[in-house]
Amino acid sequence: xxxxxxxxxxxxxxxxEHGFHGSSLRSITRAARVNVASIHYYYGSKEALLRAxxxxxxxxxxxxxxxxLDELQAEDQPPPTVEQILRAFIAPDLEMIARLxxxxxxxxRFSGRSYTEPETVVSRMINDLFAEVxxxxxxxxxxxxxxxxxxxxxWRLRCLVAIITYLLTAQGTARALLDAEDFETTTRRLIAFxxxxxxxxxxxxxxxxx
Amino acid sequence: xxxxxxxxxxxxxxxxEHGFHGSSLRSITRAARVNVASIHYYYGSKEALLRAxxxxxxxxxxxxxxxxLDELQAEDQPPPTVEQILRAFIAPDLEMIARLxxxxxxxxRFSGRSYTEPETVVSRMINDLFAEVxxxxxxxxxxxxxxxxxxxxxWRLRCLVAIITYLLTAQGTARALLDAEDFETTTRRLIAFxxxxxxxxxxxxxxxxx
DNA sequence: GTCTATAACGGGATAGAC
DNA sequence: GTCTATCCCGTTATAGAC
Numbered sequence: 063x064x065x066x067x068x069x070x071x072x073x074x075x076x077x078x079e080h081g082f083h084g085s086s087l088r089s090i091t092r093a094a095r096v097n098v099a100s101i102h103y104y105y106g107s108k109e110a111l112l113r114a115x116x117x118x119x120x121x122x123x124x125x126x127x128x129x130x131l132d133e134l135q136a137e138d139q140p141p142p143t144v145e146q147i148l149r150a151f152i153a154p155d156l157e158m159i160a161r162l163x164x165x166x167x168x169x170x171r172f173s174g175r176s177y178t179e180p181e182t183v184v185s186r187m188i189n190d191l192f193a194e195v196x197x198x199x200x201x202x203x204x205x206x207x208x209x210x211x212x213x214x215x216x217w218r219l220r221c222l223v224a225i226i227t228y229l230l231t232a233q234g235t236a237r238a239l240l241d242a243e244d245f246e247t248t249t250r251r252l253i254a255f256x257x258x259x260x261x262x263x264x265x266x267x268x269x270x271x272x
Numbered sequence: 273x274x275x276x277x278x279x280x281x282x283x284x285x286x287x288x289e290h291g292f293h294g295s296s297l298r299s300i301t302r303a304a305r306v307n308v309a310s311i312h313y314y315y316g317s318k319e320a321l322l323r324a325x326x327x328x329x330x331x332x333x334x335x336x337x338x339x340x341l342d343e344l345q346a347e348d349q350p351p352p353t354v355e356q357i358l359r360a361f362i363a364p365d366l367e368m369i370a371r372l373x374x375x376x377x378x379x380x381r382f383s384g385r386s387y388t389e390p391e392t393v394v395s396r397m398i399n400d401l402f403a404e405v406x407x408x409x410x411x412x413x414x415x416x417x418x419x420x421x422x423x424x425x426x427w428r429l430r431c432l433v434a435i436i437t438y439l440l441t442a443q444g445t446a447r448a449l450l451d452a453e454d455f456e457t458t459t460r461r462l463i464a465f466x467x468x469x470x471x472x473x474x475x476x477x478x479x480x481x482x
Numbered sequence: 483g484t485c486t487a488t489a490a491c492g493g494g495a496t497a498g499a500c
Numbered sequence: 501g502t503c504t505a506t507c508c509c510g511t512t513a514t515a516g517a518c
Binding site for chain 4: 275306307308309310313
């Protein structure tokens, strides 16, 4: 394997385990068994290395999400259900992780970690990378659940993102769901938990519901 | 205000904003306008400072959670519903945040951040602090939803924790829910989203559901 | 393209004056 | 109890030999 790719995979592992601030270029180059200067030669800076790592992982997943959503929204199709929309959002991610085996588990932690990174430059990267996907899926949900206003659906979609992120980051018992079972079961459990919440009646201020 | 407390509140702010690794003792003492050595004098180390900060915030919230659950499970009461259990879990947290105003917002980010901290010593602290609460609430849920096995309920409870964590950490649009609206509305929205998912039928491997 | 060496700096921790 | 000064280490980044 060439130096460039060795660096990228070592960076995945280090960032996944220790976060952005907790990883040093030295620990990455040590793990990749290359010299310290090579990161600057290939990527320019620590931040640029993170961006490269993130893009390589997220871009194909988001492309697949949009492809599946396009398929659901094809002219000759009936409007997609909430369950179908959620599946198109969740499955590409979990499928990629399952497909890559050990490296998939590392990537899972890496991306979960990146979502929750305090560094503002990281959250800006994430927002950039997810802007289109977020807007498209929210639109689809608004059509599938016309009774709930879009502001609350946006918030509920964020709840789903939160769950996925947590699932990816978790190291202990929660990780078992990614390792032990096939991604199809995990996908179904996520849909089973989140879909009813998406369809629940709007909650407006001042109205006693519970 | 005395030096000890000044350090603690500055640490909340710094850790909330930049995470554990991203905060330096120097930035904390600068914000608290005390000298660098005082942290070691009062707390011993950076790690011990984090633990002190975390405990001061989390302990009263968890005590209140258990108190409310005790009340629901009193002998003369009917067994609590899922909605009641979730409320006892969610409300003490959001109520404290709302009550503290500006500092509440900082504390919200701080605790959300701590949950997702890569540092293993931090996640051990969190696990310690939440062991009892987690076990008690899981037991209550198992009784309220007897049709779903406890392993899946444990996972669904984690989903709720994930959502709360994300909500607390979020800085942008999601934060609006903590600032703009009263905590009672946020509590009801959370319950509305999560309760149906808790009660959803079990998903077992190999069974085609969706 | 790959390496060593080093610059320039900031980190946590501590000793010791007051 | 509070401060200054300092130790010693690890950090990112770069210069320059090969």
